[in-house]
Amino acid sequence: ASPSDFLLPEMKERNPWHSPATIIITVIGVIAVVALVTVIVLQNREIPQKYKYGIVMDAGSSHTSLYIYRWPAEKENNTGRVEEMHSCQVAGPGISSYASAPWKAGESLRACMREAEQQVPQRRHQQTPLYLGATAGMRLLSMENSSAAEAVLRAVEESLRGFSFSYQGSRTLRGQEEGAFGWVTINYLDERLGQPRPPGDRPPHQTLLQGLETTGALDLGGASTQISFVSDHFDGSESPDNSMVFRLYGNDYSLYTHSFLCYGKDQALRLALAHQTQDAPVTLLDPCFHPGYEASKDYSAVYDSPCVSSRRPQGAPLNFTHKGAGNFAQCQKVIRSIFNSSSCSHSRCSFNGVFQPPLQGKFGAFSAYYFVMDFLNLTDTSLPLETVKRELARYCSNSWDQVKQQHPAVKVKYLAAYCFSGTYIITLLTDGYNFSSESYSSIKFIKKIRGSDAGWTLGYMLNLTNMIPAEAPDSPPLPQAGYASLVTLMVLVLAVVLLLLALRPRWPCCSQQPQV
Numbered sequence: 001a002s003p004s005d006f007l008l009p010e011m012k013e014r015n016p017w018h019s020p021a022t023i024i025i026t027v028i029g030v031i032a033v034v035a036l037v038t039v040i041v042l043q044n045r046e047i048p049q050k051y052k053y054g055i056v057m058d059a060g061s062s063h064t065s066l067y068i069y070r071w072p073a074e075k076e077n078n079t080g081r082v083e084e085m086h087s088c089q090v091a092g093p094g095i096s097s098y099a100s101a102p103w104k105a106g107e108s109l110r111a112c113m114r115e116a117e118q119q120v121p122q123r124r125h126q127q128t129p130l131y132l133g134a135t136a137g138m139r140l141l142s143m144e145n146s147s148a149a150e151a152v153l154r155a156v157e158e159s160l161r162g163f164s165f166s167y168q169g170s171r172t173l174r175g176q177e178e179g180a181f182g183w184v185t186i187n188y189l190d191e192r193l194g195q196p197r198p199p200g201d202r203p204p205h206q207t208l209l210q211g212l213e214t215t216g217a218l219d220l221g222g223a224s225t226q227i228s229f230v231s232d233h234f235d236g237s238e239s240p241d242n243s244m245v246f247r248l249y250g251n252d253y254s255l256y257t258h259s260f261l262c263y264g265k266d267q268a269l270r271l272a273l274a275h276q277t278q279d280a281p282v283t284l285l286d287p288c289f290h291p292g293y294e295a296s297k298d299y300s301a302v303y304d305s306p307c308v309s310s311r312r313p314q315g316a317p318l319n320f321t322h323k324g325a326g327n328f329a330q331c332q333k334v335i336r337s338i339f340n341s342s343s344c345s346h347s348r349c350s351f352n353g354v355f356q357p358p359l360q361g362k363f364g365a366f367s368a369y370y371f372v373m374d375f376l377n378l379t380d381t382s383l384p385l386e387t388v389k390r391e392l393a394r395y396c397s398n399s400w401d402q403v404k405q406q407h408p409a410v411k412v413k414y415l416a417a418y419c420f421s422g423t424y425i426i427t428l429l430t431d432g433y434n435f436s437s438e439s440y441s442s443i444k445f446i447k448k449i450r451g452s453d454a455g456w457t458l459g460y461m462l463n464l465t466n467m468i469p470a471e472a473p474d475s476p477p478l479p480q481a482g483y484a485s486l487v488t489l490m491v492l493v494l495a496v497v498l499l500l501l502a503l504r505p506r507w508p509c510c511s512q513q514p515q516v
């Protein structure tokens, strides 16, 4: 007989490692280990970020810019932040300048479009929407010659259709849209619309999805200027034309917005020149230009705009000599005369009889507000308004020779006009919009926010692609927190399994006392 024949039958089957309980526990343990390793590897793997893209062309009165935006694929409604990836400045003037040769407008956009084809990965071209929005230059051209304006838009359309993107149309924005989308852009970039923030970017204890106080938007273009802000004293009833109502991320906004056509800085300069040349002088001594500045200007060129064409003086010579006098106070007087503050049929007005509720909150001032104030070193709005005016007065009184000498690299076209432009900005803000010495400090002159340009284009694209939902997502996504809980849970399961296995030999079923 073999030695095993002397063992009792129970003892043969009682190997503890073969009991069903042990096998189940071991299998669970192995699954937990595999899952844990998989989750950790997947979560920490370098994922090449996938983006979607959108392109907006801003066809302004003075020039056209192309903006490429991108956002993480599949995240647009939740935590994906849309950002500007690239911009391109179209060479030459704005598309409205090509009224007499519309095809050239289309042609002018090609170089930036080819650049966009390089920037956006080829496999994404066909799903990348492309929009063109025209602003005040085209509004003026439509007033002057609507068929020429249509021909320009058709030419632009034909050109853009020739590229591989998903072309979505070219149109001229209404002034209210231009103002409102500028407001959406800066508040979106500043994360003031109550949008959920990307994980890891949430200030502790912040109540998510609740609207913060929004920032007003001030946009100064070449042909028009926009003011947009939320006011507690405005529900739209007093002036429906100035009202835009939004529901964004579950918050309602009643926005006041107005666009003043002809009050962009180029057209405002025409208004000021027209005001000073009503008696058809041969020489104009202009306080808004530096002493020593002298240029010959054609009457027909100055009055060639619907903003001033009806006021061209009778019997004017062909041209006049435009001379600078460099006097801030007198320049301000000229500029005040282009604002009509005498009549207001509403409870309160900005100028030209346009309703404006009381100013409220902070403001971001961009485009030419920024170019000009940055050049003049006056973007610091903690400076008292009186100091700003004193600085401007000093700058305007500099001789033209001196100014040119100090800024040899600046285009003469821009350089000659900074005294006018700075004075215009201060006068527009104070006499026009009623900013006071105190509220002036609530303005911030800005160019970009978190790397994206301030302007109407981003807001326009967010709106057309439905990327800002009316309602907030039901529950804020917590991928990082979910990951942490999953790992913790699995570690706990593992710990329990190991503990059970360690205690296994002492279980009553399995204590191996040979039974005699």
Ligand SMILES: Nc1nc2c(ncn2[C@@H]2O[C@H](COP(=O)(O)OP(=O)(O)OP(=O)(O)O)[C@@H](O)[C@H]2O)c(=O)[nH]1
Binding pocket: 059, 060, 061, 062, 063, 094, 135, 136, 137, 220, 221, 222, 223, 224, 225, 264, 265, 266, 367, 368, 371, 372, 375, 414
């Ligand atoms: N000094 C300076 N002026 C600039 C610069 N870029 C544009 N401008 C001028 O600033 C003014 C406003 O420019 P934009 O905001 O581009 O105006 P726009 O979009 O063409 O015009 P709108 O259709 O009225 O919006 C125009 O008179 C431009 O000529 C710049 O880099 N420096």
Ligand SMILES: [Ca+2]
Binding pocket: 060, 061, 135, 220, 221, 222, 367
């Ligand atoms: Ca503009």
